[in-house]
Each structure stands twice: as structure tokens, then as C-alpha cells.
Amino acid sequence: MNIDKLKDRLKKETGWFDIYYSESKSYPVKFEHSVLEEVNEYEDSGVGIRLNKNGKTGFSYTNNSELIEKAADKAIELSAFGEKEHLALPGKTDAVNLKHEYWKTFDKKTEIAKGTRAIEIIKEKFPHADVTVQISAGEGSRRLINSEGADYSEEYKYYSSYVSALLVDESGSRLDIGYSDVSTDVFKIDFLAEKIAAELQLASQVCDAASGKVPVIFTPDAFAAMLSIILSGFNAKQIYKKLSPFYGKIGNREFNEKLTITDDPLIINSPSSYTVDDEGVKAGKRNIIKNGVIENIISDVKYASLLNIEPSGNSSRNYGGLPHANFSNLIVEPGTTSFKDLCSRAGNGIIADQFLGLGQSNTLTGDFSANLNLAYLVKNGEIQGRIKDCMVSGNIFEMLKNSIEISSDFVSKGGSIIPYILFENINLTA
DSSP states (O other), X not given: OOHHHHHHHHHHHOSEEEEEEEEEEEEEEEEETTEEEEEOOEEEEEEEEEEEETTEEEEEEESOGGGHHHHHHHHHHHHTXXXXXXXXXXXXXXXXXXXXXXXXXXXXHHHHHHHHHHHHHHHHHOTTOEEEEEEEEEEEEEEEEETTSOEEEXXXXXXXXXXXXXXXXXXXXXXXXXXXXXXXXXXXOHHHHHHHHHHHHHHTSEEOOOOEEEEEEEOHHHHHHHHHHHGGGGBHHHHXXXXXXXXXXXXXXXXXXXXXXXXXXXXXXXXXXXXXXXTSOBOOOEEEEETTEEOOOBOOHHHHHHHTSOOOSOEEOOTTSOOEEOOOSEEEOOOSBOHHHHHHHHOSEEEEEEEESGGGSOTTTOEEEEEEEEEEEEETTEEEEEEOSOEEEEEHHHHHHSOEEEEEEEEEETTEEEEEEEEEEEEEEO
């Protein structure tokens, strides 16, 4: 496939263009119902062509290297029906690729043994647990060329693992606990299985909770689920379309001063890191919220242009789709209070770890109501056991604006850092 030849052609026939090429391989190892189910290899590659002709944008793609010229013809043809866009694409950048510690070999026998051992760790204590293990490694490359002289390429690798266990008690109640991690290099997964076994042990003691307003500690997993809802409002597309609750509020203090959230694409050994985004914009660390004040949003080139701001370097794409803004590594600045002291401060409350239905919250108003799939009772600052058939409700924006306490303990997943957070008065329906 001669991308350079296509570049020369498009320079003559279009106002501007960019060509995005990617290729990838993945090696999944999967255990379902505690039994090895899949050991496989997958490959994918393709090229996406976005161009502007007569002021209108067209896009097409192909995963057949012999059809790249036809894909370009199709993009030109479709531009007649496209949006009017006048984008200022980035030119050359001086960014240098990050020096990650990439895996050198991926041995399937070793990974099968790791998955088998993870299952054994859980089943040693819970023989009837239905265990799922998903291990995957991947490698690939991407290249971006545009009409302004940008030509950036990068190779990458990742390794990820997910372990979960399902238990059904005598009453038919289901307890499903799962944890994952991701890096650029292989790692032991025993700690995921050990964490699940410890959670299952704690959850085997069932307690009763009373309805009312109670202190609630969100674990890092629960806190991340909450943040995924509010962070959509910091996307330039949502701001431009006035669908964000933070429209017109950049520079305002909208959250508790203890809350600082940073997007950092430059963290070493995270698969979510990069120095140049998928539109060729140089990436950099930026505060989204600083001491409760909204400082920045994330943007791709299109919506940055529409808002008359500089693109943030958060564009993400694959060869089969157009670019869109996406967060990289999310860093919530930890506090100074340990998780143990957070429990003491909570006194009589609960710990929320996993939700059902939180994703259906109203992203404009912040109102939510979600069942607790996994939660624990805290009494006199001590964790007592699991609570069942409970629901929490409230307003996410108000919760993060009112009194909060953020822990010094945190979970690092990939390059993201998420601590625990305590909310003092949340509606609990038991």
C-alpha cells in the first residue's frame, strides 16, 4: 500500500486531508465457567481517509490495501454530501514517543497456567464459584499523515487481565465480583484472584441496613463509575451542542475544593498514554478540575475549531471512524486521610463498590438512582459484612460540591489513579 503516493494525489485534489493507518494483533486467552475456552490470535488493519473538497468533508475507509485508491475516490464522492468544515489541521510536531517497558514475548502456555492458578486461588476457598478469566495481549502500530506535513507513527503493546467470580447462595441471590488491570508489560494476575477471594469472604457475612441518609464511601471502582458520568460534560462536542451541564461554567468553582482531576497522556507504561493524538496534536498534561474549579475541557480538532479554542490533544480514532475527543489517564488527586480513617469518620454507614443502573443516570441534571450490586455495612467505623437489596440515590453534582473526604489510599489501573471518597449524607433505601 503506497500511502505516500496517495498523499501526493490528495494534495492536488483536495483542500485538506488526513490519512490514518493502523494494524493490530491480539492474543486472547479466555476461561469461562472455570474452564479454558479460547486461545486465539486475531489480526486487523486498515486505512481511513478524511478529506475536504470544495469546503465539504468526506470520509471512507478500507481494510484491503489493494483498495486504498478506491477508498479515496469514495471519500471524494461522499464529500459532496458532507458537512461544511474549515479545519486547521496540525503540522509537524517535535514530540518523541514515550519509552514504555513493553512485553517482549507472550507465551500462551504461561498465560494458560496463570489463568488456571487464578481459578485455583478462588476455588480453594469457594469450590462452587463460577470463575471467568480473560487475559489478552496486543501489539500494533499507527501512522498519521496529513496535508499540513504531519507524518507521525508509533508502535505499541498492551497486556490486560480480568478475573471475576460468581456465587449463587441458597436463596438464589447472585454475588458477582470482578477486577481487572492493564499495562504495557505482562504482570502476575494472582493479586486479582486473591482480591476476589478476600471480597467473597467478606461478602459471605450478610448484614441488614436501615433506610435513611447515611455516610457512603465509594471505592475506587465505584468512584470511577461516577466520574465516567460527569466527565462526558467536559467534552468539547457536548459543550458546543450545549448538552453539557458545565456549558458556560469554565473558570467557575462547581465542586468541592478538595477535588482535583487531571488528564495525563504522558504516563510511562500505560496503554492509554501517547505524545501525539490521533489527529497529530501534541499531547500534554492538563487539569480538568483544580481545587473544585473547572479549568479545561478535552477536544478534537473539529470541535476545538467550532469553539474557537486550541485542540487539547485528546483525539482518538480507529481507521473505520472519524476522530472524537477521549480522556487518556485520569488522575484524581489523593487526599491525606487513610481508608481506615475514612471508615472511622463514616461511623455508621456503607461502602459502595459495584452498581447496577448507575450508567442510566441523567448526565445533564446529575440525578441518579442505582442498585448496589456489592456494598458493605460499616458500624462504629468497622466493616461488618455485605448488605443486599439496597439502593442509593441523589445528585452527583451536589454530592461532589458538598462536604467530601478523599483518601490517601488509591488504586492504580493502567495509568489512572482513583482513590476512595466519602460522602456524608446519601439516600439509602434498604
